[in-house]
Amino acid sequence: MTVIATESLSKRFPRVTALDRLSVDVGPGVTGLVGANGAGKSTLIKILLGLSPATEGRAEVLGLDVASKGGAIRERVGYMPEHDCLPPDVSATEFVVHMARMAGLPPTAARERTADTLRHVGLYEERYRPIGGYSTGMKQRVKLAQALVHDPQLVFLDEPTNGLDPVGRDEMLGLIRRVHTDFGISVLVTSHLLGELERTCDHVVIIDGGKLLRSSSTRDFTQTTTTLAIEVTDTDEHPDGTRAVRDALHARGVTTHDGSELPGAGHILLLTAEGERTYDLVRDVVADLGLGLVRMEQRRHHIAEVFKDGEEQRKEAVGHGG
Amino acid sequence: MAVEQPTAREAEQTRIHNIGYRSYDGPRLGRAYARRSLYSQSLRGAYGLGRSVKSKVLPMLLFVVMCVPALIMVAVAVATKAKELPIEYTRYAIIMQAVIGLYVASQAPQSVSRDLRFKTVPLYFSRPIETVDYVRAKYAALASAMFILTAAPLLVLYVGALLAKLDFGHQTKGFAEAVVSVALLSLLFSGISLVAAAATPRRGFGIAAVIAVLTISYGAVSTLQAIAHVHSGDTSVLVWMGLFSPITLIDGVQTAFLGASSSFPGAQGPSAAQGVVYLLVVLGLIAGSYGLLVRRYRKAGL
Numbered sequence: 001m002t003v004i005a006t007e008s009l010s011k012r013f014p015r016v017t018a019l020d021r022l023s024v025d026v027g028p029g030v031t032g033l034v035g036a037n038g039a040g041k042s043t044l045i046k047i048l049l050g051l052s053p054a055t056e057g058r059a060e061v062l063g064l065d066v067a068s069k070g071g072a073i074r075e076r077v078g079y080m081p082e083h084d085c086l087p088p089d090v091s092a093t094e095f096v097v098h099m100a101r102m103a104g105l106p107p108t109a110a111r112e113r114t115a116d117t118l119r120h121v122g123l124y125e126e127r128y129r130p131i132g133g134y135s136t137g138m139k140q141r142v143k144l145a146q147a148l149v150h151d152p153q154l155v156f157l158d159e160p161t162n163g164l165d166p167v168g169r170d171e172m173l174g175l176i177r178r179v180h181t182d183f184g185i186s187v188l189v190t191s192h193l194l195g196e197l198e199r200t201c202d203h204v205v206i207i208d209g210g211k212l213l214r215s216s217s218t219r220d221f222t223q224t225t226t227t228l229a230i231e232v233t234d235t236d237e238h239p240d241g242t243r244a245v246r247d248a249l250h251a252r253g254v255t256t257h258d259g260s261e262l263p264g265a266g267h268i269l270l271l272t273a274e275g276e277r278t279y280d281l282v283r284d285v286v287a288d289l290g291l292g293l294v295r296m297e298q299r300r301h302h303i304a305e306v307f308k309d310g311e312e313q314r315k316e317a318v319g320h321g322g
Numbered sequence: 323m324a325v326e327q328p329t330a331r332e333a334e335q336t337r338i339h340n341i342g343y344r345s346y347d348g349p350r351l352g353r354a355y356a357r358r359s360l361y362s363q364s365l366r367g368a369y370g371l372g373r374s375v376k377s378k379v380l381p382m383l384l385f386v387v388m389c390v391p392a393l394i395m396v397a398v399a400v401a402t403k404a405k406e407l408p409i410e411y412t413r414y415a416i417i418m419q420a421v422i423g424l425y426v427a428s429q430a431p432q433s434v435s436r437d438l439r440f441k442t443v444p445l446y447f448s449r450p451i452e453t454v455d456y457v458r459a460k461y462a463a464l465a466s467a468m469f470i471l472t473a474a475p476l477l478v479l480y481v482g483a484l485l486a487k488l489d490f491g492h493q494t495k496g497f498a499e500a501v502v503s504v505a506l507l508s509l510l511f512s513g514i515s516l517v518a519a520a521a522t523p524r525r526g527f528g529i530a531a532v533i534a535v536l537t538i539s540y541g542a543v544s545t546l547q548a549i550a551h552v553h554s555g556d557t558s559v560l561v562w563m564g565l566f567s568p569i570t571l572i573d574g575v576q577t578a579f580l581g582a583s584s585s586f587p588g589a590q591g592p593s594a595a596q597g598v599v600y601l602l603v604v605l606g607l608i609a610g611s612y613g614l615l616v617r618r619y620r621k622a623g624l
């Protein structure tokens with residue numbers, strides 16, 4: 001089942017191309033849309049809401065065409081904007097009830113769902129106080145609540161962790177996870193921070209300059225790309241132990257790369273682990289050389305590195321092109 | 323603390339978890355319902371209902387100020403067994419224009435600028451409701467609030483006139499004509515004020531902008547009309563000047579078509595032919611205000 005599908009979707013403003021022939025399919029679950037500022041994330045959301053026409057290409061949300069079925073899409077989705085959108089002089093309850101009615105909920109249902117939703121996002125007694133006095137974290141929760149109050153099938157959350165401290169960020173990410181697991185609502189969440197979405201999302205789409213860099217399941221790259229970091233001692237026989245291990249591994253057909261970009265280490269070797277076999281091999285090689293194994297640890301392959309790889313490829317591509 | 327915090331947060335998480343999410347299978351009433359809801363909420367808001375006590379004071383006070391002279395007139399008419407009310411129905415709004423102006427200047431900005439200033443507008447338009455629904459609801463709400471403000475004292479006068487046993491046919495005709503006139507006035511003043519307010523999202527500036535549009539135009543027009551009245555024998559110049567301020571427009575329309583006597587200098591209002599121009603200008607301004615508002619919110623939406 002596809003929740004969002006775009007096909008060669010472009011959006012050109014007079015001076016900038018915000019989206020450049022973007023083709024991507026998004027399934028149910030939590031999907032992260034990652035990209036630097038200006039990458040085109042918010043522009044994509046506006047097009048998917050049917051509020052901004054694409055320059056070319058097409059897009060579907062929940063099987064509905066954004067160009068012709070905007071109204072039907074907006075009945076079924078929720079939207080949390082990246083910017084402030086809350087009036088300071090009304091309470092969270094009043095505000096969310098009003099927004100529920102604007103989404104078509106009858107008065108009684110609007111009140112009941114508001115009480116439920118505010119509780120689910122973790123607002124209790126404070127919901128009767130004017131929003132002006134809330135912390136950033138509480139305001140973000142109100143913004144999330146108004147996007148969920150009408151029980152949509154899909155929500156667009158534009159930079160929901162913006163402006164939050166690390167604790168608030170973790171809480172918001174946990175909440176977003178639950179929007180899918182507990183509420184059964186699919187989520188498209190954007191961030192300009194690569195690291196923070198990998199725990200939360202089932203799938204990550206990375207865009208840059210309006211172009212698709214990568215779209216893959218987070219399980220995919222954490223499973224297939226576990227990296228081993230190895231550090232060994234030097235001996236008289238092998239004054240450069242790291243090099244000796246690398247050469248020995250190369251001789252057995254295992255490629256490595258150095259970890260010099262890691263903090264505090266010119267002596268770290270990185271290699272891709274392929275199960276138990278790799279561990280045994282490393283242990284044997286190190287033992288054969290008579291070296292001491294200072295550390296051998298698994299490093300999760302972070303999205304940041306995937307992104308960096310992608311960016312390098314892109315730079316290369318640009319370099320070749322130019 | 324480093325040990326306690328996670329525990330507390332875990333407890334919080336379980337607490338949230340245990341409530342259980344209920345999905346919503348009830349009716350979704352769509353655009354028309356959302357528009358009606360926005361209309362009634364905005365109309366109530368124009369009298370401070372559903373808002374803070376502080377926001378009720380001014381609109382309620384102005385409503386009372388608007389009705390008190392009518393009550394006094396009625397009391398006098400009943401007590402003195404007069405044959406006529408002290409003023410024509412159609413004159414009432416003209417006399418009370420300062421109160422009407424103050425009301426619309428205070429309520430138009432609170433009705434529209436808040437959503438613009440706090441950037442709430444995109445939340446509406448990410449829902450089934452659309453720009454035209456929003457503008458219609460807001461426009462209709464303020465016009466209705468203005469109609470309540472301007473028609474209530476007319477009703478007081480009318481009921482009083484009937485209690486004083488004044489001529490039923492004559493009173494009913496006068497009342498009905500004035501009601502049509504204030505309905506037009508409500509639409510015209512609301513439209514112009516909403517455009518001025520939506521162009522200036524800061525509330526204080528919005529109030530100032532509305533007052534400026536209403537009073538400066540009236541001040542200029544009435545001054546020029548007075549000068550023209552003294553220095554020129556040509557009444558048509560004076561009449562055409564009346565096209566340039568909202569209240570003189572209403573005065574002209576009701577003089578031409580609604581049996582009112584003109585409050586222009588020398589009581590020289592527009593003829594029926596000139597009145598057609600007045601009416602077209604009024605209708606044009608109402609339609610134009612609506613169009614400008616739709617454009618303004620198209621731009622503000624996301």
Ligand SMILES: Nc1ncnc2c1ncn2[C@@H]1O[C@H](COP(=O)(O)OP(=O)(O)O)[C@@H](O)[C@H]1O
Nearest residue numbers: 013016018035036037038039040041042043044
């Ligand atoms: N309404 C607009 N007019 C002109 N340029 C725009 C408009 N909206 C966005 N842009 C441009 O499009 C690009 C993508 O913007 P945006 O989608 O907001 O990026 P992101 O949300 O990823 O930070 C940026 O260069 C931005 O300046």
Ligand SMILES: [Mg+2]
Nearest residue numbers: 041042043082
């Ligand atoms: Mg953005």
